[in-house]
Amino acid sequence: MRVIGYLRVSTQDQDLEKNKADILAFANERRMGPVDWVEEKISGTKDWRKRELGQVVAFLGKGDWLITPEFSRLARSTLQILEILAELKKKSVHVYVLKGAQHVNDSIESKVFLTMMALFAEIERDLISARTKEGLKARKAAGVKLGRPKGSGKSKLDQYRPEIKALIKTGSSLVYIAKRYKVARSTLHNWLKKNKIDRTPQP
Structure with missing residues (x-):
C-alpha cells in the first residue's frame, strides 16, 4: 500500500x-x-x-x-x-x-458525494457556457469571423472531453450528455468511439 x-x-x-x-x-x-x-x-x-x-x-x-x-x-x-x-x-x-x-x-456516502459534485460541476459548466456565449456575441458584434475552419476535422465536443468523461464515469446517460451539449446521440456515439472513450459508468 x-x-x-x-x-x-x-x-x-x-x-x-x-x-x-x-x-x-x-x-x-x-x-x-x-x-x-x-x-x-x-x-x-x-x-x-x-x-x-x-x-x-x-x-x-x-x-x-x-x-x-x-x-x-x-x-x-x-x-x-x-x-x-x-x-x-x-x-x-x-x-x-x-x-x-x-x-x-x-x-454509498461517496457515491452520493460524487453525485452532488457532478451537480455542482454542471452548474459550473452552465456558467462557463454562458460566459462563452457572451464572449462570442461580443466578438461577432465586433466583426470577428466565427466558426470552425473548414477541413479541421475537429468536433465541438473536443473542448468538453474532460467534462464528458467525468459525467460518464459518474453515471450520466448518453441521452442526457447529448442533450446537454446540443448534439445528436449518434454524433456523441461516434465521437466517443473515435476518441476511444469508455462509456461504462463506474460502480
Whole structure:
C-alpha cells in the first residue's frame, strides 16, 4: 500500500509544514506506514494532467491512498476535481481530504458525494457556457469571423472531453450528455468511439 501526501500551493506565503503535520497525524493514527510527499507550487487552474498530480494519479493503484488538506489543493475547477476523483475511484484508490473529513471510496456516502459534485460541476459548466456565449456575441458584434475552419476535422465536443468523461464515469446517460451539449446521440456515439472513450459508468 502506497500513501501519498499531496500538497499544492500557488503562492509563497502558504505554509506546507502545517499541512504536512496534519497529514502525518492522520496517517500515524491509522498506522498507514510511511508517507511519500508530492509538493507542487503551481496554480490549481492548470490542467491536472500537465502537473505532477497527473503522474501521481497514473501510478497509484488499488488500495493506495491519496491524502490532501482540501479539495481545492487538487484543482480550482469543480469539473477538474470531479474528473480526478472519478479516475482514482476507477482504480480503487482511497482519497482522503482532511478538511471536512471526506473519504472518497466505494461507499454509498461517496457515491452520493460524487453525485452532488457532478451537480455542482454542471452548474459550473452552465456558467462557463454562458460566459462563452457572451464572449462570442461580443466578438461577432465586433466583426470577428466565427466558426470552425473548414477541413479541421475537429468536433465541438473536443473542448468538453474532460467534462464528458467525468459525467460518464459518474453515471450520466448518453441521452442526457447529448442533450446537454446540443448534439445528436449518434454524433456523441461516434465521437466517443473515435476518441476511444469508455462509456461504462463506474460502480
